[in-house]
Amino acid sequence: MLSECFIFGVITFLITGAQCQETEVFAEAGSQAILPCKCSSSSRFAPAIMWSKVNKGTVWRKEKNGLQYWGSSWSPKGTQRARCPHSQFERGDFSLQINDVREEDGGIYSCRVANDHRVTENMVKLIIIKVSVSPLEPMLGSDVSISCNMSPEPYGVTVRWMLNNSPFGTAKSVLEEKASARMTGNWTCVVGYEGKEGRASATLTVKGIIQPSKDDTKVYAAVGSAVTLPCVFSPELLPAKPVWAKLKPGSLFIHTPDRLPASFIASSPSSQPTSDQSATLKEVEFEDEGTYRCSGIVKGHWLTRNMQLVVAKIDSSTPSKKRDSMTLTCQLTDTSEVVDYEWVHVVYDLNGTQSVGSIQKGKTLRLGKVSEENQGEWTCRFYGKEGILGNVTHHIPLMGGLSGQKSSGVSNNTIAVVGLSILLLVLLLVLVKMFLNHQRRKRIFQYPALETIVHTTSNEREERERSREKK
Incomplete structure (x- = not known):
């Protein structure tokens, strides 16, 4: 050869x-x-x-x-x-x-x-070009090495790193880091040489709490609804002594616990350990907002994850001068991620079929006059940069409790006033009649002879009428 x-x-x-x-x-x-x-x-x-x-x-x-x-x-x-x-x-x-x-x-x-x-x-x-990760699946907080190997390695080559298609600020061919949630994803080594470029990638998976994937993740819930606070470990990790706590405001570093809500339910204990340690709030109240922490021990490592519960509600108000109007305001305990609000009118027909009516923008919804057209459910949807974050609903009662009731009340008052007026008029006529009769009798009593003549004439008329009846 x-x-x-x-x-x-x-x-x-x-x-x-x-x-x-x-x-x-x-x-x-x-x-x-x-x-x-x-x-x-x-x-x-x-x-x-x-x-x-x-x-x-x-x-x-x-x-x-x-x-x-x-x-x-x-x-x-x-x-x-x-x-x-x-x-x-x-x-x-x-x-x-x-x-x-x-x-x-x-x-x-x-x-x-x-x-x-x-x-x-x-x-x-x-x-x-080859990207190597050692160890392949490091534990959260342990040492991890990511290297970019070239065979053969040319002189004068440049190296830069990308993590999940975003630049990672270093020019070293070997990275030595502590494994953290932010390092999870696709690592790409980009090699430059004499105007040409090559690249290679490898996926790094950090074992630990995989959901939520990062600290301070926000979970949105409406007042009165149920919500799940996620805490899921890697499938092969079974945490010992899992603990949930609510942190007092400003106590992220001193770990001061606060009282958990009354409706808080941690994952039910079972004979078989599980990697899912999520908790539930059966009925969220506005005061339940704040920071919650899930913790557990895995292979000697104490793993924790903080998450922020954001609670939403709708405040309604009626101006004193316009009792038939209403203002609805969408309130959140944390609006740092919210970029837009949207109001949706939800209508139900007699069969219970749901349909969506008008849609309006803005944090506040002003109803100039509450009527049949805008009664029912109004849902406030709030959006972040990547889409909808959550929603909360307010129910406006039927017209009988609002403007319809007022109209009905006006009609009843009108009828009552008319009836009372007629009654007073009748009483007045009776009084006038009685007064006239009294005056007539008074004039007759002043002339006794005239009264006798009138009385005799009346008796004779009655006698003649009886005689005719006998014949």
């Missing part, structure tokens, strides 16, 4: 028109590397091609008659890791593809293309 390389090399230098180019190629360990080799040729005959690695012998070669050969280390158990796509030969592209590249594949490769009396040679330096 070495004699073939020597002979091919001697022929290269003896034939006139030999050319030589050199380039660098970066590839991540485990990926596919493409080593370029492009030559311009107008010959009608198929060229002879040989790819070899300096000091390592032939990788792949093809004779003019079409026969192909692989080096012994490049075709283990009959599987060829290196090949040249024949479909590109007509375009003068003789690039070599290496699948599943390894660190030992790094080095200098030579591509020689012999066509008629012309030989073209390209030199390619393959640099393999």
